[in-house]
Amino acid sequence: MVDMDADWPLPRPINLFKEEQRPAVSSLSTTSSIASTFSSLATPVVAEAVRRARELATNCDAEGFHQLRVAFRKLRALYWAYSPYLGEEATAQATEEFKRLAAVAGGTRDWDIAGDLLKGARESRASMGLLVAAAREKRAQAVVHSQTMIKSDDIEAFLNDVLLRAQVTLESSCNDLPIQEFAEDRVRRAQRALKKRSRYASRNDTAHEEDLHDVRKAGKKLRYLLEFFQPVIKGGHDRTIKELTSVQNKLGQFNDIAASETLIRSASFNDIPPEVVQESLQWLEKQKCRRMRAASQRVRAIAS
Template sequence: MDMDGDWPLPRLNNRFKVDRRPPGSSLSSASTIASTFASLATPVVAEAVQRARELSTQSEAEGFHQLRVAFRKLRALYWAYSPYLGEEATAQATEEFKRLAALAGGTRDWDIAGDLLKSAQASRASIALLVAAAREKRAQAVVHSQTMIKSDDVEVFLNDVLLRAQATLQSRCNDLPIQAFAEARVRLAQRALRKRSRRAARSEAAHEENLHDVRKAGKKLRYLLEFFQPFIKGAHGRTIKELTSVQNKLGQFNDIAASETLIRSASFNEVPPEVVQESLQWLEKQKCRRMRAASRRVRTIAS
């Protein structure tokens, strides 16, 4: 299936069953692998659908950001359950989650780039031209996102793909306990983070790709800990807090690196080339500084 094309969206009469009980009231280490899926997925789906609806009339930065986060969480959840969902079903769903997140992320990326350029403008007045151009790019991204992300289609897609997942899990692991499975998936995510952190730390010079890999692995682990806390032994609040802190540092670096790439790849017909080059030089200096800070945090994880 071409995942960059349209996902088949059957108009289902059934809806993914929403658990109306208070969060955590039905979740315990005695729950089964299959029974926990709906409880974990439902609030994330509800968040994604609500954010998609809001985007049709609103264009606030936070809305686009939270929609992208919701799809990232669903990708992590599908990875966790992939041993029972199967490789093909997992790949199809996660690729569509990724595509939708990218559509929401276009506006968010220009928000970040615009804010960084405003910081540069404080010492380089000429960059004001590029700040204005970035605002226009952001407006174009909003229109594109609103055109491509239809809340009804998103809701039907999510109901369809999650109902299929739930049916598959009920047929394959309806009686298997969640605790050992959840702990095994968390350990695998921990090993992946440690491996990527050590690879990044071994490099004499920091590499953007390695740091990006660490950031993605850290996000996956954090989301899994948040999902599976009711089922696994031990208190993981401190670990989640530490992962969030590391992610913030890596995120600051990623914002600079992504904004530099965004500006290099865009065309600005009304902005003199020397102004664009000036902004890129400023971003490059900021990127080097933030890369050093991010690398220090990664070495801490690796050790």
């Protein structure tokens, strides 16, 4: 992993993206430049990330952690879109840190999901109550870890820094280049990547977990790009976004099961009888197989 503390020192927040001083985001148009649209698109996502990070200091609800993770995922997609002009090294450094921060925020969210799933198992297996309680404790530990690692001032300073660097780079390389052709090209590339991943995952009757995960990531990237660039690309994409959201929901249901199974396998439950943990894993495995079949069907539809 890139040492972000070495490569990206965290200064005190500057005014460029400071939350309370952010200007209203102007509507994108086909006459906008590539450089100017980056600022317009990045600013509200940064505002959301900073706001969510600040709220988590005192509020640890599941939705806050989820939306913070989504904000960092959107920034990764945006950096991928502009990477031809940002450069490979700068893109890799920034997106690696976005990924790390999303993972820190996701720790609490993952235990929320696992706990909810185990509650479903508890309805038919009373012994699961012990594991549900243990999941609540793990969730509380994850909250403390996330709050320790996620400091809103540091995140705001980091985002200000990397986005200012990106803006300077873009203004020097593509300030006069129109956005429409560029946006359509990046969306096409994301579409081709999703199609390729879907076809690869569909080569067998039932896709592998890793392949479904790759399809899910490719689908998220495409959906975020369509949402970002919809005002400046030809053709209506509301239906495509709706379909992608539906597919993502189905893949997300499978991912929740698979991630929860991995989470429980890797965790230590000193006060829980091993047979209870094993019983939960067997239940999750059955649910995973069922959801994998449903997810595979949706992926085959994309591939065709």
